[in-house]
Amino acid sequence: MSMYLEMIRVRFLMMLAYRTNYYSGILIYSINIGAYYFLWSAIYGNNEEIQGLSVLQMTTYVAVAWMARAFYFNNIDREIAAEIKDGKVAIEMIRPYNYLGMKTMQALGEGIFRLLFFSVPGMIIVALVFPISFSANLSTWLFFFVSLVFSFIVNTQINLLTGIMSFFLFNNTGLIRAKRVVIDLFSGLLLPISFYPLWAQTVMTYLPFQAISYIPSMIFTEGFVGKEIFNAVLLQAFWALILLIPIRLLWSLAKKQLIVQGG
Amino acid sequence: MFYVSMFFQYASQYLKTRLTYRIDTVIEILSDLLFQAVNLIFILIVFDHTASLGGWNREEIIFIYGFFLVPYALFSSFFNIWDFNERYIVRGEMDRVLTRPVHSLFQIIMERMELESLFGVITGLVIMGYAATELGLTFAWYDVLIFISMVLGGAFIYAGIFISIATIGFWSDSRTDIMPMMYNIGNYGRYPVNIYHKVIRFVLTWILPFAFVGVYPAAYFLNREEWYGYAFLTPVMGIVFFSISYLLWNAGVKRYRGAGN
């Protein structure tokens, strides 16, 4: 366990070392939130509310969705693909730890860094510029953080799956890009799921993506109330469990492949 | 002339590689199509809940999007050097490039070209065609020439911005996430800039002029005369931004530190 903690710490330090990245990141996230704020204001026009969300809630939704993204987002799929291509994975395999576990911990270190040094100060800045409503309700915050943890887990699991696919494809960049596009759209980062036509919403309940962005953002903006919150978090937990199965399967297949081909 | 023949050399090598990995090529084209579809879906869903966006209707916004895809496809095919820092600076490939008697930027553009992205031109034209029919737009013969010059202008604006960002690698070898985020910002040029706050509008017009790769030039074909001034500035902006990036690049090469040591 302490080994994994060490990995979180090292990745955390690595992130701190890249300071150009840090400054530019804050700027770019702010521009993103700002542009979406105006886009949504224009979409709302004179409407008081759309699909049960007021303009204020929508702005909050956009801001929190982007800031949460800073926490759950990571590039471990690309890293895994690169390590497979360079043949580094074979070396990682003989190390005394679980490769996927290690990748997850690196991602977590990165996520915690961004959450503390990026999302929190960023959110404060954004709140000063744009009208954003923060809940006064402690349980909302509690559920939000629980749900944020799950969104990290589900997103990381999907990244692991995409990364492992590199064992079976010669060049994985297309798949990785497709995954990123799908997540942006179907996770609710760009559009709350409730905005989609009903049939599309039904389809999406069978997909894990809304666990990534829609659920924590809706909890934060209090778009979900009462039992809805509980069900939503439960759904996230459900997906976090289900996704373990394909990861296990593909990983054992991948390991066989690695033995046969020698990396 | 030498550079033209070099281009064909590299392109034929590229096609040979691509033919070896056919499945990857197909996946890449499909993922491009998916990306284009996702953005279209966004527009369609938004217009389920509103009739206009800052005074522009659904078909107009779709037309802007279709236009955007054409210069963007040219950009993705030739200037998409998002992994420049990682690949050429950190791994030291730049050393090799600099020992060859061809301009370094040209070599890198040639090595990183992805011709399959050109499919985006077709998607863009189809989307524009649909929107133009819905709107009943008519075009004159010279509009073709104007279209080409605006598309080239847009592609060079994109290229200029991304090359300029890539040159950061010459000054600081630390990893940056600026590149991927820039794709997001590029998207905002596809919406009418009048919906934004004037600061953002200024940024999208003069600092990161993505509005010239979407709404401004498209406004010309949509007969939005109030934007004509900006629309005709598109090729000029393309030349200016590409020249800036070229100068930055040459300055950066002088600062190159080499890899490894």
Place this chain on the structure above:
Amino acid sequence: MNVIEVQNLRKEFKSYSSRSGLSGAFRDLFTRNYKTLAAVDDISLNIKQGEMVGYIGENGAGKSTTIKMLTGILTPTSGSIVVNGMNPHKQREEFVRTIGVVFGQRSQLWWDIAVQESFRLLKKVYRVSDEDYNRHMGHVIETLEIGPLLDKPVRKLSLGQRMRCELAAALIHNPPLLFLDEPTIGLDVLVKLKIRKFLKEINEQYKTTILLTTHDLTDIEALCERVVLLDEGKIIYDGKLNQLQSQAVEGKQVEFEFLTEIAKNNLVFLPNVQWEQKDATTWLAHVNGDERLVSQLISLVVQKNPIKNVRINEVSTEEIVRKIYEEGMALA
């Protein structure tokens, strides 16, 4: 005629040191400790046409940095470089057409395409005419025995095969000056010999000037008459290889293996001879003198004690270089 003329060349790198620990890393976010290091410190060097020069030094001594400045990859901080009558960095594109470069650790060829496709592309890049290419490269391909490899993609080649192809690729335009940075790293002896033989040949045939850096000093022994020794960015020796040997090594070593165990007082004591015990039956004599003293010593020892084996150790270049770096050397 000088192919390379370097005067007071200097290259500085600015680097920062990271503070330790989390709080240190956090402070680095706002301010950093910078320091300037001279990787190459005031070097002057002339190389004539047709010379083969070995450029040696420890890791970080500034070898690669020099090579990169000579090939136009890096801009010098100060000093002047004229190579093939040009300023490498200023006239880069024109200049690099007159040189060939091989980086042993980095491929010049395209990974995914067949070797001959890479060659074809490079032929265009260097604007080599068909006749020139056929005449010159036919010979190169034959000598390096890479004909059968030409239709294979680079990623399928072994290191030795790839290295030979790299060398051929660097010679497509038949450059009068060749830079080789660790060309034999990781190669087996047979491939090394093949490459050395080839380099000698082109040097004789075309009067190609070769500047070579390597860790493997046997390369230098086999190829170079002249060596340039670099330490901490400065040239500490520039001259003939055999002169380095005689200057650096005062005297010789004689190793005696006796039949029985020998105590120190049973040995022969002469002025300028020092003894060192290696194991129970083996002693090493450090002789500070010429051949006469050595033969005198051997005959005296052999008379006194039964001998199993005597060996006069030739000091290898590697040892000389190691000695120089360990003890420092006052060479003119």
